[in-house]
Amino acid sequence: MxxxxxxxxxxxxxxxxxxxxxxxxxxxxxxxxxxxxxxxxxxxxxxxxxxxxxxxxxxxxxxxxxxxxxxxxxxxxxxxxxxxxxxxxxxxxxxxxxxxxxxxxxxxxxxxxxxxxxxxxxxxxxxxxxxxxxxxxxxxxxxxxxxxxxxxxxxxxxxxxxxxxxxxxxxxxxxxxxxxxxxxxxxxxxxxxxxxxxxxxxxxxxxxxxxxxxxxxxxxxxxxxxxxxxxxxxxxxxxxxxxxxxxxxxxxxxxxxxxxxxxxxxxxxxxLRSFPSMEAGLDRAVAANAYPVVLADFADNAGGGAPSDSTFVLRAALDRGLTDIAFGIFWDPVLVGMCIDAGEGAVLPMRIGGKIGPMSGDPVDLTVRVRGIARDAVQHLGTAAMGMGDAVWLEAPGGVHIVVNTQRTQCFHPEAFECLGLDLSTLKIVVVKSSQHFYDGFAPIASEVIHLATPGAIPPDYSIIPYTKRDDNFWPKTENPFKDEALA
Incomplete structure (x- = not known):
């Protein structure tokens, strides 16, 4: 053969x-x-x-x-x-x-x-x-x-x-x-x-x-x-x-x-599972009595074609004054290059996210310290090694931690944070830019996993997707797409 x-x-x-x-x-x-x-x-x-x-x-x-x-x-x-x-x-x-x-x-x-x-x-x-x-x-x-x-x-x-x-x-x-x-x-x-x-x-x-x-x-x-x-x-x-x-x-x-x-x-x-709104999910995380709570930023999943630089959850967390919280992975090769040039320990004013288009939200300006740098970082999905490119760990005042990288990818595994030295067990909330592939890696360390119905490039509302090449005869856009056949 x-x-x-x-x-x-x-x-x-x-x-x-x-x-x-x-x-x-x-x-x-x-x-x-x-x-x-x-x-x-x-x-x-x-x-x-x-x-x-x-x-x-x-x-x-x-x-x-x-x-x-x-x-x-x-x-x-x-x-x-x-x-x-x-x-x-x-x-x-x-x-x-x-x-x-x-x-x-x-x-x-x-x-x-x-x-x-x-x-x-x-x-x-x-x-x-x-x-x-x-x-x-x-x-x-x-x-x-x-x-x-x-x-x-x-x-x-x-x-x-x-x-x-x-x-x-x-x-x-x-x-x-x-x-x-x-x-x-x-x-x-x-x-x-x-x-x-x-x-x-x-x-x-x-x-x-x-x-x-x-x-x-x-x-x-x-x-x-x-x-x-x-x-x-x-x-x-x-x-x-x-x-x-x-x-x-x-x-x-x-x-x-x-x-x-x-x-x-x-x-x-x-x-089938339905997801809480971003604000309702954050309320649940704040009320938790065990940590870390893992929140999925569903709609900014690079694995679904999203930019992986939306700021909606970051902005909401900052507005609430949340501390001991981490976000990853933001895609921004230019920012990563600047941080690597400045070196570990540098304190810099940075504009985070919101750079690709309207689905990314508005950029967030923060003063951050470069806490870690990893070249050619890798995380895993099952046994498959998934490259991240170069990555940096940034910390803003109040214990707000942000991982930024050069190779657009969703967050698959705690390794995306740990390869930079960030210990997730010390945090209350971890926000991952992924729809589901993160689950196998993060569920073992999470007190609770909450998928958020966030705004972004792939929002989990299938009734509002603006198709041009298929009809509306599907659930949930149509409550009973088999109705005409049943009447025939």
């Missing part, structure tokens, strides 16, 4: 003011040897695939692996150049038996609403109808008809935070290897749940739902089950939640189980 593998990934927030270009991809990962020891989220799948294929004695050809921090649509020429690079290497590798791709599932470029579907269709045209084509994607994806038509098998990560990327890569390899060896005949069917929501898997009722979904696999001809959460801030005609079932040759079973899972999720919709 001969296998070709590659990775091209970013998550596109159609409403982000930050374009996704060459600097975004080359800052994080841009390699044709990623499986040989590169760090980062999108090196994990190709690494697992190489190891497993070589264990079976397969020949492996590796194409480009690259990833950009989520932002606005990718520049057309950038996407086309990277796509064509991968397709050129695939063509040169022909004939191949298996193609495995690691992508995000919600990548949009100028002129392309569905980069994954475009890539898969072109891959299928090269390899022909008999080769096995597998795709591993983030659950925050747009599961499109083009993707389903061109792929043999698609698997989404099951967990949010995404701590199971390697496990799902292993699942996809086994599924595709069995298909290539003639042991199975995968068929896929999806179901449109007509919902827009966040499904945080550590909490009920989603925890039990994912466990029941996983338990179906390997039973009665069911090969794989995925929940495609959807990425609400991507303006795509198929944006929204879908269930996906892969069976061994039984299309009716796949369609039936996908519909049943979708209907079960629909019945759970009012039990």
């Amino acid at each position: 001969k296998m070709f593998m590659a990775s091209l990934a970013t998550e596109t927030n159609s409403f982000s003011p930050i374009p996704t270009g060459w600097s975004g991809f080359k800052e994080h990962l841009y390699s044709k040897t990623a499986s040989r020891g590169e760090a980062g989220l999108y090196a994990t799948a190709v690494t697992a695939w190489r190891n497993m294929a070589e264990d079976k004695g397969w020949e492996v050809v590796e194409g480009l692996a690259t990833y950009a921090q989520p932002a606005g649509p990718t520049v057309r020429a950038v996407y086309e150049t990277m796509r064509d690079d991968i397709l050129s290497d695939l063509t040169a590798a022909m004939p191949v038996d298996v193609v495995l791709l690691s992508m995000h599932g919600a990548m949009i470029a100028e002129g392309y609403d569905d980069c994954e579907g475009d890539m898969l269709q072109r891959v299928r045209a090269i390899v022909g109808p008999d080769a096995v084509v597998g795709l591993e994607i983030d659950p925050h994806c747009h599961l499109t008809e083009e993707m389903l038509e061109a792929a043999t098998a698609i698997i989404c990560y099951k967990e949010y935070p995404h701590i199971d990327i390697t496990e799902r890569a292993v699942d996809l390899f086994h599924l595709c290897a069995d298909a290539a060896e003639g042991k199975t005949r995968p068929v896929m069917r999806d179901y449109d749940c007509r919902m827009m929501a966040m499904y945080h898997t550590p909490f009920e009722p989603v925890r039990g739902y994912v466990d029941r979904m996983s338990a179906m696999e390997g039973q009665g001809g069911i090969l794989s089950v995925s929940l495609a959460h959807g990425f609400p801030w991507g303006d795509n005609p198929r944006v929204g939640t879908r269930t996906l079932v892969i069976t061994d040759g039984d299309t009716e079973l796949a369609a039936t189980r996908a519909r049943e899972l979708g209907e079960e999720l629909w019945e759970m919709r009012h039990d």
Whole structure:
């Protein structure tokens, strides 16, 4: 057997003011040897695939692996150049038996609403109808008809935070290897749940739902089950939640189980977690009698395409006179450079945040002391090392601590603070710029975790997103998007 593998990934927030270009991809990962020891989220799948294929004695050809921090649509020429690079290497590798791709599932470029579907269709045209084509994607994806038509098998990560990327890569390899060896005949069917929501898997009722979904696999001809959460801030005609079932040759079973899972999720919709307002969340944190309380600045998550420099929570905390509080991670390469030049211990007047656009709020002027400097700082999401670039710890009067860095990224782990010497156990409140990926790292140290419905680039109000490419027939924008079908 001969296998070709590659990775091209970013998550596109159609409403982000930050374009996704060459600097975004080359800052994080841009390699044709990623499986040989590169760090980062999108090196994990190709690494697992190489190891497993070589264990079976397969020949492996590796194409480009690259990833950009989520932002606005990718520049057309950038996407086309990277796509064509991968397709050129695939063509040169022909004939191949298996193609495995690691992508995000919600990548949009100028002129392309569905980069994954475009890539898969072109891959299928090269390899022909008999080769096995597998795709591993983030659950925050747009599961499109083009993707389903061109792929043999698609698997989404099951967990949010995404701590199971390697496990799902292993699942996809086994599924595709069995298909290539003639042991199975995968068929896929999806179901449109007509919902827009966040499904945080550590909490009920989603925890039990994912466990029941996983338990179906390997039973009665069911090969794989995925929940495609959807990425609400991507303006795509198929944006929204879908269930996906892969069976061994039984299309009716796949369609039936996908519909049943979708209907079960629909019945759970009012039990999904809702978030307190910023002010209500701060009230809860102030009233706490155990520390630290971890607050999630949901709407300024760089992992959803936000700038990671909004000041709404910082300003509210300062107005309240809160002390022993930390914020991270603010993205400001210029400020970091100034602090490094001044050196540890320097006291400087600084303008914090509010620099990218209206969704960042107004800048905050503070006099700060440079308490710590870390070059090439790293934090982790599960086992994946996530670069922060250079980072500084700033302290303002009253015990207000702020971490600022040069590489736009969300806050994944306490390491983002600890690498600078800041001991979070001494604080009352820690505010992290993240929607959910922080949870696995911070929950063990937190007395309480509170997700805030903050203003910003990705506010958790799915009824106000200004779509131009899909209709309003989804919950919660429409209370019952199935009403017309029920009346028919």
